[in-house]
Amino acid sequence: MAIKQLSIFVENKPGRLAEITNALSQKNIDIRALSIADTTDFGILRLIVDNPAQAESILKEDGFTVSQTDVIAIGLVDRPGQLAKALSVLQNAGVGVEYMYAFVSREDGTAAVIFRVENSALAEANLAKEGFEILSKEDVCKL
């Protein structure tokens, strides 16, 4: 049950992130999680939003290079050792993690971790087998 993440190419120049987030907020797109990897010249902004298809077309219209990427999300109890355990499951299953990022929900004390892996289906099957909660798009939006 992979979920869609937006990947946006962003040049390192002042105001670009503000422009992206403004464009999305004007159309009431809610950002649930984000991560940015950058070098000296450019970065890739990764966003989990409530309506990825609409967000993609908004940004495309504004001239951004943007695509949707499949990622998986799992819910963790916010306690030491949980992430380590999830990562060992992936390691034992032979699934490599390309990148990941996490966010914590204050209300119910859970954490959500977004993984980009080489094989989403295999990763999900193994994590589910070990009792990890696989989050759907709706789950992520509710957090």
Added chain:
Amino acid sequence: MIYNPDMETMNRADMEKLQLERLKRIVRYCYDNVKLYHDRFDSIGLDPDKFKTLSDIQYIPPTTKEDLKNNYPFGMFAVPKKEIVRIHASSGTTGKPTVVGYTRNDLNMWSEIMARLCVAAGATEEDVAQIAFGYGLFTGALGLHYGLERLGAMVVPTSSGNTEKNLMLMKDFGVTLLIATPTYALYMGELAKELGYKKEDFKLRIGMFGSEGCTVEMRSKIEEVLGLFATDNYGMSELIGPGVSGECIYREGLHIAEDHFLIEILDSNTLEEKPEGEAGEVVVTTLTKECIPLLRYRTRDISRMNKQPCKCGRTSARMDKIMGRSDDMLIVKGVNVFPSQIESVLLPIEQIGNNYMIYVTKEGYSDALEVKVELIDASLLTKYSELENLTRHIRGKLRATLGIDAKVNLVEPKSIEQFTGKAKRVVDLRNK
């Protein structure tokens, strides 16, 4: 089709005889009417009546752009003002422009050689020709305009800019022949696609592109987006404007209007003539111009000459597509780099856009070359390493072509300026 078979298919011996007659006359004419030539001939004791063969031209000191600048605006004119019916000027980006004038006969000759060139490219009186060059002092638009009218085509003088309207008219008027800079033609094609036009919406047949160099890679891109047959032509305002030479449908070199222009290919440093087929600087003598005749004008453009008759039936000597302008040539880390080489590497790469910029900077005591390209392939965003692979790939290709390393910078789509006239893609930040 050949517009003027007498001139365009004349055998070499007759052509050279005609050129010699005209050379003798123009040399005397320059000596009598242009102070610069009079003084220059006298200062080296050159007798304007002693020209016996075409190769005697080597005794004439070359004319340079500096000469025109020093005589701004009308100092090189050979006729009184009342005989001048038109003024044009170069697009000179810095300082004063280079000013050129035309007598009625000059305009007549210009229209004639432009009409020849349009026919060589495949145009007929049936064509609907849209001129998307900027009208004004720039010679491109009016040169093609008069030539196409002479031919009898239906001329649509839209000028460049307001591209959406240009496209609308292109469709509504059933335009078959497009005149533009290569950069602008490509932009028109891309915008057409974006606006939802299909190639079938247009009746385009032929493109006549000029005023800036056009690599074969660029030409293929334009043909692909606009669905036409693209030809290249050459000229410069100092000489007349476009019309000096242009491609026929075989595109194996640009046919020179030899009855009006005598072209030499010289070594830029020694000014010695290069053997036929070797690349060198294009040096042009105008054989018939009245207002501003030029003897051995150094164009700074690099090309090769081929005097073999062409498959199209024309016997006129042909020059290669301009390989570069020696003024455009960058010397980076001691290596000669032509922007056209960079363009030929970048355009075939599908993951990036057609616009690019070249920066030369100084890092410490060493030169650095940087190329900016627009990332358009969103599928590469899945993995960071895909972007790194792309820049590495471009870098490798540049190194293979140029022989030096260049930094490749990916930027967002449409963040590089879109040029509607001559593109200015090189920024040299050294000495600043």
